[in-house]
Amino acid sequence: MTAVDGLPPLDAGLGAELREFTGELRALFLGLGPAADAFAARCGTDPEVLADYLTAVRVPPWEFVETLLDAVRGSAPSPVVRERLYRSRMAALRVARPIGRAVCQLEGQLHAAEREMRQAEERAEQTGQALAELDAADPAGAGRAELLAEEYDRAREQSARAGARRTLLQRQLALVERQQGTSAAPPAPTGAEPGDGPPPKILLVDDRRENLVVLEALLGSHGHQLVAATSGPAALRALMEPDGYAAILLDVQMPGMDGYETAAHIRSRARTRDIPIVFVTAIGSEPDHAARAYAAGAADFLPKPVDPWAVRAKVASFVELHHARHPGA
Structure with missing residues (x-):
């Protein structure tokens, strides 16, 4: 693949798996011909993101690959082609482990x-x-x-x-x-340098102590002040002094007051309604449950079992927002 085809050549240092998958992706995209621009608009992908996909900066989601396959002119790709691309994509993702x-x-x-x-x-x-x-x-x-x-x-x-x-x-x-191919944790969020004030507080809410231990282990060394609660009422008590909270990681399935009810109480209070809530749940990855989470006022959600990289990235993004909204905090 050369720049003559309308795309820059792939980096010579790419691994075999990522090179093979991206090469197949580029061939499909270029096969669209004049329809390529229409495809990009139809699938709602930003030009910058599309460029990342076609230059191996990012591995696209499978849904994007399927949309591209369906857009190819001529006969529909066979199940064999789809299966080959699926396996090729998974191989490309595996080289990016552990992320x-x-x-x-x-x-x-x-x-x-x-x-x-x-x-x-x-x-x-x-x-x-x-x-x-x-x-x-x-x-x-x-x-x-x-x-x-x-x-x-x-x-x-x-x-x-x-x-x-x-x-x-x-x-x-x-x-x-940014950390692809490394074992490093996500970098400290912008504005969170030591000495800029007290560390942001993260409220962890789960009725199972072992789940709290996991979250504390993942986040404890990243400069956050962690506050743990084992029930909805305990979480509300912790928020009696709400200043300094950057996010709340809230389990959904708890006895008595569940996560949805707890979130409703948090949202009903003027001093806590703007603290971002991240639902952490074993059912949170299903579309209907995700919709319910957002309707309940969640800013985000994490499916269980939690992925360390996803947890750290989500918390880091909310800490960045907290510092942007509270300069010097």
């Missing part, structure tokens, strides 16, 4: 946020068009106009929330991928 699992997890969440944002924007556009086409002189259309206006506002709000999650997940991916 491969975290990359897959974060890419999946990012793709879901992008898809939700596009769908909400499309719904807002359709609703806005329907609203514009209503006959203002028709008395019967007044009620319809009010409903459409409410739906338009809801769609725009959903798009904004999904867009904020997308930006957050892109930052988390950058924190993880």
